[in-house]
Amino acid sequence: LSLSTLAQALSARLGAVTSTWSYELTRPGVRAYARAMGYRARHYYWLEDALALGFTDLPAPFGYLGAPVYLPGFIDERFSEPGDPADLSFAGYAVLDAGTMHSVLRTPCAGESLHLRSSLERAELVQTAGGPGLRVERALRFEDAHGQLALFQRRRTVYR
Amino acid sequence: VSTAPTNTLRLRLPSSALDVLRYAAACGDFHGLHHAPASAEARAAGGAVLPGRYQHGAIARLLQEALGAELEELECAYLAPAYVDHELSLDARVRPEPAAGLFHIRLKLLDVGGGLLLSGNARLRAGKERTR
Numbered sequence: 001l002s003l004s005t006l007a008q009a010l011s012a013r014l015g016a017v018t019s020t021w022s023y024e025l026t027r028p029g030v031r032a033y034a035r036a037m038g039y040r041a042r043h044y045y046w047l048e049d050a051l052a053l054g055f056t057d058l059p060a061p062f063g064y065l066g067a068p069v070y071l072p073g074f075i076d077e078r079f080s081e082p083g084d085p086a087d088l089s090f091a092g093y094a095v096l097d098a099g100t101m102h103s104v105l106r107t108p109c110a111g112e113s114l115h116l117r118s119s120l121e122r123a124e125l126v127q128t129a130g131g132p133g134l135r136v137e138r139a140l141r142f143e144d145a146h147g148q149l150a151l152f153q154r155r156r157t158v159y160r
Numbered sequence: 161v162s163t164a165p166t167n168t169l170r171l172r173l174p175s176s177a178l179d180v181l182r183y184a185a186a187c188g189d190f191h192g193l194h195h196a197p198a199s200a201e202a203r204a205a206g207g208a209v210l211p212g213r214y215q216h217g218a219i220a221r222l223l224q225e226a227l228g229a230e231l232e233e234l235e236c237a238y239l240a241p242a243y244v245d246h247e248l249s250l251d252a253r254v255r256p257e258p259a260a261g262l263f264h265i266r267l268k269l270l271d272v273g274g275g276l277l278l279s280g281n282a283r284l285r286a287g288k289e290r291t292r
Contacts (some may be wrong), residue, residue, distance in 0.1 A: 029186070036182035036214075037221045038174055062224065062231045063217040067188065080188025094201070095191075097212035101235035102220075156237075 001089060003125060003134045003159065009088060010123035010136060019118045021082045023066035023142065027110040030058040037061055050109075057109040063102050065142060065151060066114055082116075090159050096128075098135065099156035106150045114142040114150060126158065133160030166255045171222045173248040173269060175210055180244055183214040194244070208244040215242060215269065215278060222250060227263055229284035236267075236280035247272045252282075261286045 034044035122137040142151040192199030269278035
């Protein structure tokens with residue numbers, strides 16, 4: 001599909017939820033992310049320290065969403081997250097991460113599952129340093145088991 | 161919250177291949193651009209590039225530790241490739257808002273030549289972990 005065709009198809013779906021999925025927070029997952037980011041605070045690693053701070057379990061460091069449940073053929077093999085609907089194929093285009101906004105409404109803890117609802121917010125043809133591209137903005141809402149919004153992300157991606 | 165006027169922090173962003181490996185293991189970002197310098201994507205980009213959300217997460221940790229405060233929101237725009245194993249410095253211009261118990265930050269990630277790689281802003285709440 002050409003970039004202009006993709007832009008038209010995306011523009012027709014602005015505001016619509018394009019994917020939903022489950023993300024699991026586990027103690028090994030929280031520890032692995034905290035270690036990768038370089039945290040030294042013990043409450044990300046040691047349960048008693050987390051409990052002493054009032055958390056119900058190891059808390060997710062800022063930016064951690066948990067692990068998307070892996071399902072072969074559905075989860076993108078490069079990014080380990082659900083892809084876009086099959087009719088919105090970006091195959092053949094380079095994918096550039098252009099921006100991230102992350103907001104915490106409630107810190108989730110290990111043992112929780114978050115439910116993702118991803119929607120398209122904007123799609124526009126742009127000129128990049130490497131030539132013409134398509135900039136797509138998505139809103140990702142992560143709700144807890146009670147349906148309460150815990151984390152919110154906005155991502156900008158450029159395809160070219 | 162400090163009532164000092166706006167000041168600027170300069171922090172070093174970790175950028176080693178081991179950092180990227182640990183991030184990939186934790187988050188599942190296995191794009192060759194980030195961890196395979198010989199891949200077509202990395203060669204086209206001029207080298208292995210730090211994942212955007214790795215930069216985002218590492219900046220989050222640096223800001224929280226430097227200010228002893230908890231992040232509520234962080235927005236980053238990735239403007240140019242930040243290469244693995246390159247020296248990267250984070251300039252954070254901090255504006256305290258004591259009445260609200262907040263810090264407002266405008267940040268830039270720079271390469272060793274002063275090139276702008278990332279810009280962003282953040283809001284942190286003073287004190288310990290907020291949410292129970």
